[in-house]
Amino acid sequence: MAEKIDLLSKFNPLIQEREALLSTGVMDPYAIVMDEVKSPTEAICNGKETILLGTYNYMGMTFDDDVLQAGKEALDNFGAGTTGSRVLNGTYQGHRECEDALKEFYDMDHAIVFSTGYLANLGIISALAGKDDYIILDIDSHASIYDGCAMGNAQIVAFKHNDVDALEKRLRRLPEDAGKLVILEGVYSMLGDVAPLKEMVALCKEYGAMILVDEAHSMGFIGENGRGVCEEAGVIDDVDFIIGTFSKSVGTVGGFVVSNHPQFEIMRLVSRPYIFTASLPPSVVATAATSIRKLMHSGNKRAHLWENSKTLHQGLRDMGYKLGTPEAQSGIIAVIVEDMMQGAMLWQALLKNGLYVNLARPPATPHGMTLLRCSLCAEHTAEQVQKILGMFEAAGKEVGVI
Amino acid sequence: MSGNEAMFEQIKQLIDPFNKKEINLSRDTRFADDLEWDSLTVMDFVAAVEDEYDIIITMNMQAEIENVGQLADAVEKLNG
DSSP, rough: OOOOOOOOOOHHHHHHHHHHHHHOOOOOOOOEEEEEEEEEEEETTTTTTEEEEESSSSTOOOHHHHHHHHHHHHHHHHOOOOSSBBBTOOOOOOHHHHHHHHHHHHHHHHHOOOOOOOHHHHHHHHHHHHHHEEEEEEEEHHHHHHHHHHHHHOEEEEETTTTTHHHHHHHHHSTTTTTTTEEEEEEEEETEEEOOOHHHHHHHHTTTTTTEOTTTTTTTTTTTOOHHHHHHHHHHOOEEEEEEEETTTTOOOEEEEEEEOOEEEGHHHHHHHHHHSBBOOOHHHHHHHHHHHHTTHHHHHHHHHHHHHHHHHHHHHHHOEEESSSOOOOSSSEEEEEEEEEEEHHHHHHHHHTEEEEEOTTTTTTGGGEEEEOOOTTTOHHHHHHHHHHHHHHHHHTTTTO | EEEEHHHHHHHHHGGGOOOTTTOOTTTOOOOTTTTTHHHHHHHHHHHHHHHHHHHOOOOOHHHHOOHHHHHHHHHHHOOO
């Protein structure tokens, strides 16, 4: 009998690296349990009262009274789940209401809801770009964008992060008669920096490329109506597809694409991640639809979130922390730490003092950086932001980062 | 010198500024294993080659290119 080859052995280097890190006594960053969640900004985390500063819950909709009520009613009236695909028995009234809310939110003709934001990218990118088409993307694109590319069989061309000239050179070199899809993100989640969409969208128009913008981290917050960086940059009418998620500002789970393309609905018949998975539960789409409608009228919350983001950025910079952007550009403030060990120590010191942030490390991070990513919430009070700054000062000095 | 050898010499010159470990280059030198380039270095190097010849080396093509000789062949084909 032949010897069985252990397919998990390829992960040995990673297993060893992880064991080495944990053997130093650092807590496992991937073993956090939220025992109790008190509000969008506070939880009992591994038994300790903790301020949440790494949840992407930008608009604090997770505990909104109207949102919760809508979810409870849908649970009672439509049951716990749909047990089916959108194209079979899985399209309920709630899914349609959710798509209607999105069309109104973005003022666009079409909206399709997917089961997650990851699946929305997978489903749209793989369906849009065929074998002889080109996808031109930012090198720092999210994993779901790369996975969408891998699932299709288009030609993939990457350009340097947020580099307008690098994009222009690549568009110029591609065959004029080839189909082209340029994929951009409004806010890049690792550093919290914003794409120069005005310049990039103008280039795409000039070279006849279709444009898809992932606004996962800007929906609900950036732009006058919270439509994202496209709106803020004044180019939303020139963008062909906007992809987003319900798991950030909207406060639940799910993904979507909106478009004004007259033939957009055909995506429902050709997108495998739309067809071959169960649709979102009725309670989820009910909470999403209610939340999206409330986000249309949340100008005051958007203003408060900007204040929080700017205050945290300024405060951390004044302490001597190295940050991902020269000024606050989004709801994400990324603290850059020189090495992974020091990053893990700082992360642990913050958590012990009652502050949760995201620890991000290579290979998910650009340039091999270790990042402590903070994402602010419109429900963080000014006092909480000051408390957070105090925690960063104490932990940074304890670990020797500042 | 055949056309391909000339291309190999040109590629060698483009590699030089990125060859921090000063590895002796042959057609069989591998980018990941021998030069130990990370993804960022690969991106900067590919951009330098693309700019030199005004070509595009797609990520699909890059996945097939492991060593210097394969790159010289690919660039010659794209440049032809």
